Each structure stands twice: as structure tokens, then as C-alpha cells.
Amino acid sequence: xxxxxxxxxxxxxxxxxxxxxxxxxxxxxxxxxxxxxxxxxxxxxxxxxxxxxxxxxxxxxxxxxxxxxxxxxxxxxxxxxxxxxxxxxxxxxxxxxxxxxxxxxxxxxxxxxxxxxxxxxxxxxxxxxxxxxxxxxxxxxxxxxxxxxxxxxxxxxxxxxxxxxxxxxxxxxxxxxxxxxxxxxxxxxxxxxxxxxxxxxxxxxxxxxxxxxxxxxxxxxxxxxxxxxxxxxxxxxxxxxxxxxxxxxxxxxxxxxxxxxxxxxxxxxxxxxxxxxxxxxxxxxxxxxxxxxxxxxxxxxxxxxxxxxxxxxxxxxxxxxxxxxxxxxxxxxxxxxxxxxxxxxxxxxxxxxxxxxxxxxxxxxxxxxxxxxxxxxxxxxxxxxxxxxxxxxxxxxxxxxxxxxxxxxxxxxxxxxxxxxxxxxxxxxxxxxxxxxxxxxxxxxxxxxxxxxxxxxxxxxxxxxxxxxxxxxxxxxxxxxxxxxxxxxxxxxxxxxxxxxxxxxxxxxxxxxxxxxxxxxxxxxxxxxxxxxxxxxxxxxxxxxxxxxxxxxxxxxxxxxxxxxxxxxxxxxxxxxxxxxxxxxxxxxxxxxxxxxxxxxxxxxxxxxxxxxxxxxxxxxxxxxxxxxxxxxxxxxxxxx
Numbered sequence: 001x002x003x004x005x006x007x008x009x010x011x012x013x014x015x016x017x018x019x020x021x022x023x024x025x026x027x028x029x030x031x032x033x034x035x036x037x038x039x040x041x042x043x044x045x046x047x048x049x050x051x052x053x054x055x056x057x058x059x060x061x062x063x064x065x066x067x068x069x070x071x072x073x074x075x076x077x078x079x080x081x082x083x084x085x086x087x088x089x090x091x092x093x094x095x096x097x098x099x100x101x102x103x104x105x106x107x108x109x110x111x112x113x114x115x116x117x118x119x120x121x122x123x124x125x126x127x128x129x130x131x132x133x134x135x136x137x138x139x140x141x142x143x144x145x146x147x148x149x150x151x152x153x154x155x156x157x158x159x160x161x162x163x164x165x166x167x168x169x170x171x172x173x174x175x176x177x178x179x180x181x182x183x184x185x186x187x188x189x190x191x192x193x194x195x196x197x198x199x200x201x202x203x204x205x206x207x208x209x210x211x212x213x214x215x216x217x218x219x220x221x222x223x224x225x226x227x228x229x230x231x232x233x234x235x236x237x238x239x240x241x242x243x244x245x246x247x248x249x250x251x252x253x254x255x256x257x258x259x260x261x262x263x264x265x266x267x268x269x270x271x272x273x274x275x276x277x278x279x280x281x282x283x284x285x286x287x288x289x290x291x292x293x294x295x296x297x298x299x300x301x302x303x304x305x306x307x308x309x310x311x312x313x314x315x316x317x318x319x320x321x322x323x324x325x326x327x328x329x330x331x332x333x334x335x336x337x338x339x340x341x342x343x344x345x346x347x348x349x350x351x352x353x354x355x356x357x358x359x360x361x362x363x364x365x366x367x368x369x370x371x372x373x374x375x376x377x378x379x380x381x382x383x384x385x386x387x388x389x390x391x392x393x394x395x396x397x398x399x400x401x402x403x404x405x406x407x408x409x410x411x412x413x414x415x416x417x418x419x420x421x422x423x424x425x426x427x428x429x430x431x432x433x434x435x436x437x438x439x440x441x442x443x444x445x446x447x448x449x450x451x452x453x454x455x456x457x458x459x460x461x462x463x464x465x466x467x468x469x470x471x472x473x474x475x476x477x478x479x480x481x482x483x484x485x486x487x488x489x490x491x492x493x494x495x496x497x498x499x500x501x502x503x504x505x506x507x508x509x510x511x512x513x514x515x516x517x518x519x520x521x522x523x524x525x526x527x528x529x530x531x532x533x534x535x536x537x538x539x540x541x542x543x544x545x546x547x548x549x550x551x552x553x554x555x556x557x558x559x560x561x562x563x564x565x566x567x568x569x570x571x572x573x574x575x576x577x578x579x580x581x582x583x584x585x586x587x588x589x590x591x592x593x594x595x596x597x598x599x600x601x602x603x604x605x606x607x608x609x610x611x612x613x614x615x616x617x618x619x620x621x622x623x624x625x626x627x628x629x630x631x632x633x634x635x636x637x638x639x640x641x
Contacts (some may be wrong), residue, residue, distance in 0.1 A: 014327055015074045017101070019051065020082035023385040023403070024302065028082055031316040036329060042070045043084070054085055055201045060095055061389045067099035073581040078324065087299045088115050088169060104323050106278040113274055114298035117472045118167040118206050120270075124293045127273055129266045132211060132285070132292050138167045138204035142189050146182075148207060164189065166196055168205035171399070173243015174199070178210060189579050191597055192603060199602070203339065211292065213454045214285040216240070217252055219263050220300070220307045222279045222318040222332075223271050230318065233262055233310045235303055237283070239442065241458045242359065246439060250306045253412050253451035262291045270296070279319040285455070305406055306348045311481045344408050349423070349439055351402040353394045354481045354560070354601070355574075356438035357466060357496075361601035362430030362558075362628070363396045363575045364549070365518075367541055368525070369403075372425065380409035380418040384426065394432055395574040396625070397620065401603035402434055412451065419443050424554070429525065429539035431518075431549055433556035438464050440554060463556045466496075468555050470530070473498075476557055477505035479540045479550055483515075483522040490564040495557050511535060522543050547629045560629060570607060570633040572626045576600030581622055587615050588638055596620075597630065613639035 014037055018029050021044030032039035043051040049066045052059040070076060079101040081087035090111035096103040105111070113120055118138055121131045134152055139145050145164070153159060160182075166175035177192060179185050193203045218235040236252035237245045267282050270293070281301045283294040304315040318330040355362045368390045375382040388404040389396060396403065407422060409415040423440045441464050447453055477500055480493055487493070493500040512525040521542035527535050539551045550557040579599040582590055594606045595615070617634040621628055 012352075014038065014078060015040065015076040016104070016327075017070050017074070017076045018082055019043045019080065019086060020084045022163050022387055025082050027385075028080060028316060031314060032080075034316065035320070035327075037327060038074075039080075040070065040074050040076065042066065050279070051084060051086065053313075054089060055198065058076070060091075062097065063095050065090075067096065067101060071100065076101065078102050078327070079103060081299075083299065083302060085171070088297070090115060102324070104319065105279065106276065106323070107123050110274055110276050110278070110298050114280070114296045115169055116167060117165065117169055117295050118204070120296050121293060123273060124270060129269060130161070130290060130292045132208040132294070134207040134209055138206050140204060142185065142193075143203070145185065145189065145207070149185075152194075152207070161210045163208040163210050164209055166202070166206050167206055168200050168201065168202045169194060169297075170200055171602075173240070176243055187594060188604070189319050194604075195579065195599065195604065196422045210289055211285050212456065214238075214287045215252075216294070216455050217259075217263060217284045217286060218248075218253070218285065218301060218303070218306065219267050219282050220279070220315075221267060221271070221281070223276050223321055224322050225277055227272070229268060229271060229426075232307045232313070234260065235301075235307055237303075238453055238455045239448070239458055240455065241356075241435075244350070244352065245303070246350050246352075246435065246458070247442065248303045248306060249412075250303070250310045250346045250348075251538075253345075259291060261288055266291065266293060278322045279315055300578060303348045306346045309406070309408060310344055310346045344410060345412050345415045346408045347419055349405040349407070349419060350444075351399045351404065351426075351428075351439070352435050353402055353432045354435055355433045355556075356435045356464060358573070360605055361393045361396070361574050361576070361603055362433040363398075363400065363600060364543070364628070365393050365541075366390055366402075366428065366432060367430030367523075368427060368539060370425070370427045375418075375422050375425075377418075380407065380414055380420060382407040382422045384422075390430075396574070396600045398601065402428065402432075412635070413449070416443055416449060426554075427537065427551075428549040429549075430541050433549065433558060437554040437556075440550065441465065464586040468553070470553075472552070472555070472557070474505060475508075475538075476500050476550060476559060477502040478508050479524070479538060480548065480559065481505055482508065482524050483540055483542065484548070484561075485545065487561070488563075492562055492564070493559050494562045495559050500559065508538075518542050519544065543629065544628075558628075568613060568635040568637060569631050570595060570609065570635060571629055572598060572630045572632055573607060574598060574600045574605055575626065575628045576605070578620050578622055578624045578626060578632075579604060581618065581620075583615050585615055585618055589613050589615055595609065598626065606637060607632065609635070614638055 016032055016039045018039050018041050029039040029041055052062040086092045090108045093103045093108050121133050124131050135148055139153055161178050161180040164177045164179055197203045216237045218237050220232040222230040233251040236249040239247035246511050261286050263583055279300050281297045285292045285294050300315045308315045313332055320328050321332050353362050354598050373384040384405045387401045407419045410419050420443050509529040511527045516523045521544055523540050523542050525539040527537050530536055541549045546561045548559050576598040579597045581596045582594055590612055591610055592608050594608055596607050598605045613635040616636050620632050
């Protein structure tokens, strides 16, 4: 194909706008450049033209300005929606076309179908593809849910627990909730529906049967205009936590041929009926005998780097081959990643900002990150992509993603060994906590080594260590003594619910030391010798003068100053937005009742107390943004009144 203004001019490279920012958007841009095409990232915060939210009433107008600016700047004729939310929205393609841009995405009809999960599952039912759906029509209120559940229970069609799912795709797991009791239904669903409306603009729900001990399989595929389908290696996404896929394995281990054949057959039926053209994924749940469709995605998934390397191919090349073949100079073909003729195994590891023991998001400022991001030794290789840089804040309104590590080797056992070695080499510190230690322990679990895990394994079975093996209290006391003001009478340092004894603490034996300051509070980092002679790395990061986050090895200690006899108070467990307050001042609150909810990293964190209290004063109001440790309310024990 010749692209140019005249015969005597060299052809101008097609210019493609890539929507989004971050590591994955950069990777898509890099893939375009590798194919000999020109690509430009647009829609990032740094560009001055941030992407509108899907709930913005003037989203179309915002895009018109964004398109005009970048077309004038680059002369682009094509746009790739990246992996942003807009890549799943059917209205985006029309807006791009009106601006004179051809969108590299599936058809509007297909986007409508895959974005509406409930309709996709109804289509599957009509084709004989099993699903777990229990409600024929979407539900819009808690009363409708209660009535539907009562009817299903009376007819022996359902029992607790059951699954409530948003009729429209919602990312990061917050579009699905497992309801284990009717109390969960009354307390959580109204608040959760409000959250769904804010993020997706929709509050339609439907009910699914809860499938115990199931595996979650993701089938990536490319379907061409001639009707042929290319199936890529299946991903096992069973190792998830709170709806987030922490560990993804490709190809899926322990997947029998019969199940694989069912998944491919069901996928072919749905793709043919929906006339799907492009690259996408279907997610299935399997309980060992039966296979059920759970949802679909009409674009490459976040783990596409995993399956494309295992398949030795390029996802973007297949996407162009199906949707814009004129942009390609050659058809897709295998591309070796590791120089080995043997099949390879891949593992995608996602690092999030959260306190994994308490299962609470932990946004904050990033102070340090590892500079080593590539590992290659023998038959394995690993690549770490950070979503953050030093000095950047992991904001409460985001997903909480810190980065992701992909590791490839010849076998599953070798991938696990390599992953554990690399994880021990990763370092990140600051005002955040991460799930690194949790992931390392998970990768060492014998059930994981034998591929005997399932979708509920992390939430229901896996219990990480709570206390480190080294003398943590002595080190913490010494570290705090380096930067914090001395404790006053009746004061103490608290980690979790444990007092840190400071008696007899000594100064750390530093080999390297750097002092720094954050908002007027002192911090310190470097390397020191332990009593056994081993060298350890440490960072003492001040959130403020009363609270510090200390990292040693892969342990995070969120330490606060406490005063004995201080009036009872409710403090924020995480930074975020006050989503709901359930009581007024002067109200008596019974033990375990939810006082308020804070939204952080698209999750709802309830704040409760183990004792009866009187709510004397509220220090916050709904929609207010708070910081971790902030005093939310003044309380009084009910027995003291």
C-alpha cells in the first residue's frame, strides 16, 4: 500500500493515536513502532488533555477537543483506544468517526453486546452455552433482589451464598459481590449500587449461582473477517483476591483436554453468532465437570503480554490483521521470546498498594522503587513494569496498581522458583504498603506449587504470616528512635494492636544512611547490620509526626503513636472518600455495627468498633476526602455514660 502525496515523495508512515497512559499504553505504542508505524500517546494527565470519565455528561465534547488537538498536531487518521475504559464503550467509535478517525476496535454492535454482560449471557443461554445466571431480567433495587431471592429459594433454585453482578462490565472486581447473608444484602447493596452508578452510570444488577471450588479460565482469541478463529493459550486467573487477578498463569496448568475443547467450542458458538471480528477474551468458570461462561471482553486483556509471549506471537499484530490489515506489511506469525524450542510457561504477578493482612487499600506517596527491572538467567527471564515513579502519589481514586512482573521459563516449577527469587529482589517504599510479601508466600504455598488452587483459595484458604521471623520490635524501636520525638509519659508506639517496647533499644548500626524530610517530618533510609551480622535495607517514611510506614525486607509496618487514657476515637483505616455515614451524633452504636464507609481503590471499607459506644461528635461528612489515621469521630463507651 502506497501512502503519499506524490510519486516522488517518500510514503508517510500512518499516524495512529493511542489512548491512555502508563506502562501498557507505552507497550502498545512500542508495538506499533516495531511494526513500522508511527504512534502517539494521547489522553494522559501530563498531556493537558486528560480522558473524560464515562459518567461525564460532556464526555463527547471533551473528546471533540482532544481529537481536534491531536489531529492538528499529528495528522493522524487512526486511533487505538488502548486498554482504557473507552475501549469497551460503544459510543467511542462513533465519536472518533465523526472526528475523521478510524477506530481500531470491534464493531459498535459487538461492543454493545460484550459491555452488557447480562445480554451476553442471555445470548450464550440461547446457544446452549451454560451460564450461572438466575435472573432473567436485570434488577434495579434491593427490594427486587429480596423478592427474587425469596422466589428462587422457595423454588429450590438458589441458596446462600449467591452472586450479585453488575449488568454492565465493571473493572477491578467491584462489579461483583458475593452475598453470604441477608444482612450483607441490607447493609452493602444500597451503598454498592450507588458506587456502581458513580463509576459506570448504571445500577442494573443480576443474580448468579455461586460456584464453589471453581477454576477461572480466560480464553484469548482472534477472529478474522473470513470467519476463522485463532485460539491462544488459555490463562488460569483463579488466584484472585477481592476480584483482582493477582497471579495469572499461562498456559493454564492441570487443564484437561475435554475442558479445553468445551471452552473452544463454546467460544466458537458465541463468536459466530455475535459476528465478532477482532481480538478479545471470554472468561469461563469450571468446577471440574461443567464449564460456565462468566463474561467477555471485546479487546486484549491486561495480561495479553503473558499469552502473546507464551504463544510467541503479537496481540496487536493480530488485532490489526483482523481490523485494519492495510496497516500491516506482513501477516502475524510466531515471534520467539525465549530462545528455546520447548513450550514455555508464563506468570503475571500484579503488585497493588494495600495492607494484605487487613485486606485494606493503602494509597500514599511512593518514595523509592527498584531500578532493576529485567532479569535473565539460563532458561528464565523476568520483566518488571512499574506503574509509578518516586515522588508519585498512588491516589485513592485509582485502582491501586503499583506494577506488574511477568516471568517466563520452560516449566511451571521453574517459573515459581524464578518468580520467588525475583520477588525478593524488588524494593518499593514510602507512605504505602504493598502485597509483595503476600504474593511471595502465595508463590511458595504447596497447593500453588501443585496447581491445586481455585477461585476462592486466596480469600478463603490462604493465611499469610502476621509476625516476621526476625526481631522486628527491637528494630522498629531503634528505627523510630532515629527520627521521631521521644515518647511522652503514657505514650507508646503501636503496630496493629501490639505495643512496641522501646526499653533497651539502641541505635542502628548503619552502613549507608540517608536522612530526608517529608512535610516537616523526618525520615531515614539505608542499610544497617543486624545483631547476627546480616545487612538489611530499611526505609522509615513519615506520614506525619504521629504515624510512620517502615519497610524491612518485604514487610511493611504502619506504626502510630498512641496515648493511654485518651478518649475513644474512630480513625480512618485508609485514605479515601467518606462514602456513607450511618449514624447521627448522639446515637448509641452497638458492637460490630458499621459506623461509616470509606471508598478507596474502588473498594468499600467499613469502619466498626468491637464495643458499644455513643457517637459524641462526627469530624467528617459524606464525600469528604480523608487521610489514613485521621480522626473521623469522637466516641464514648456506652457503659461510661
